Amino acid sequence: MLSDPAGALAALDPAARAYLDLLMRCLTREAFLDQEWWDADLRDWPGGRDAVLPLLRERDWRVVRRGDPAARAEGRDWPPTAETMIGTARLANVAECCVAALRDGVPGDLVETGVWRGGTTVLMRGVLAALGDQDRRVWVADSFEGLPVPDERYPADAHLDWSDVEVLKVDADAVRANFDRYGLLDDRVRFLEGWFADTLPGAPIERLAVLRLDGDLYGSTMDALTALEPKVAPGGFVLVDDYGGWPSCREAVEDYRAAQGIDAPIHEVDWTGVWWRKP
Numbered sequence: 001m002l003s004d005p006a007g008a009l010a011a012l013d014p015a016a017r018a019y020l021d022l023l024m025r026c027l028t029r030e031a032f033l034d035q036e037w038w039d040a041d042l043r044d045w046p047g048g049r050d051a052v053l054p055l056l057r058e059r060d061w062r063v064v065r066r067g068d069p070a071a072r073a074e075g076r077d078w079p080p081t082a083e084t085m086i087g088t089a090r091l092a093n094v095a096e097c098c099v100a101a102l103r104d105g106v107p108g109d110l111v112e113t114g115v116w117r118g119g120t121t122v123l124m125r126g127v128l129a130a131l132g133d134q135d136r137r138v139w140v141a142d143s144f145e146g147l148p149v150p151d152e153r154y155p156a157d158a159h160l161d162w163s164d165v166e167v168l169k170v171d172a173d174a175v176r177a178n179f180d181r182y183g184l185l186d187d188r189v190r191f192l193e194g195w196f197a198d199t200l201p202g203a204p205i206e207r208l209a210v211l212r213l214d215g216d217l218y219g220s221t222m223d224a225l226t227a228l229e230p231k232v233a234p235g236g237f238v239l240v241d242d243y244g245g246w247p248s249c250r251e252a253v254e255d256y257r258a259a260q261g262i263d264a265p266i267h268e269v270d271w272t273g274v275w276w277r278k279p
């Protein structure tokens with residue numbers, strides 16, 4: 001009998017629950033929102049500030065705010081210092097799914113494809129620590145140099161050249177330092193450095209309990225699904241960050257699910273995040 005991830009955190013013992021709650025509030029900086037200030041410099045965007053502002057407004061993206069709790073909760077800003085941009089609701093969903101997978105005895109490791117500063121994978125490692133897991137690994141997959149130039153094989157990405165966006169480029173040593181900041185860097189944290197198309201197909205991952213996709217583009221989503229979704233164990237979770245926010249990502253998910261005959265129900269987390277569970 002598989003448990004409902006929604007109740008997974010509440011069912012933890014109080015110390016584990018308090019640790020994960022504090023870890024999440026640090027990773028999002030919700031605990032320090034009064035100190036967060038981001039005057040986003042959009043001049044490095046392709047097309048410049050004037051081109052990108054309408055796009056961000058369309059998504060209700062908060063650009064210049066001091067400690068806007070709603071934006072942070074919904075993951076609608078680029079935090080100046082927080083180790084994750086996905087916001088409280090999606091981060092809690094990661095914890096819930098990881099805890100549920102462990103509690104239900106679903107075999108396999110945890111992975112995120114598209115980690116930015118690494119905060120979501122830090123939380124995954126924190127869940128293993130909180131539950132006393134001794135074996136599983138956390139895979140940290142990213143180019144560590146931002147988004148790729150769109151791949152011509154994927155027409156859905158043709159107008160999405162974000163490869164120059166500096167804020168998305170975080171090198172692997174900075175991500176390692178973020179794990180270390182929380183005392184969670186060890187040999188069970190494995191880095192897959194490079195473009196997904198190159199690193200994921202041959203990655204030495206045997207089985208996955210949780211696969212989280214956060215690569216924005218059609219190509220990045222499809223490359224990760226193709227290489228890793230077959231490795232998700234029965235009862236394991238597939239989490240997709242960009243399903244609601246990026247039509248290109250949604251298209252890749254729908255194409256993949258249709259091609260593989262996957263009809264597991266899709267559950268919404270917030271305005272963009274979704275998940276499903278492998279039967």
Ligand SMILES: C[S@@+](CC[C@H](N)C(=O)[O-])C[C@H]1O[C@@H](n2cnc3c(N)ncnc32)[C@H](O)[C@@H]1O
Nearest residue numbers: 084085114115116120143146195196214215220
């Ligand atoms: C939106 S950020 C991820 C946010 C992160 N999950 C968090 O918790 O804040 C997208 C990341 O995906 C990476 N990325 C996108 N497409 C990629 C690809 N094809 N190969 C490798 N990395 C990719 C980028 O480098 C970037 O770090």
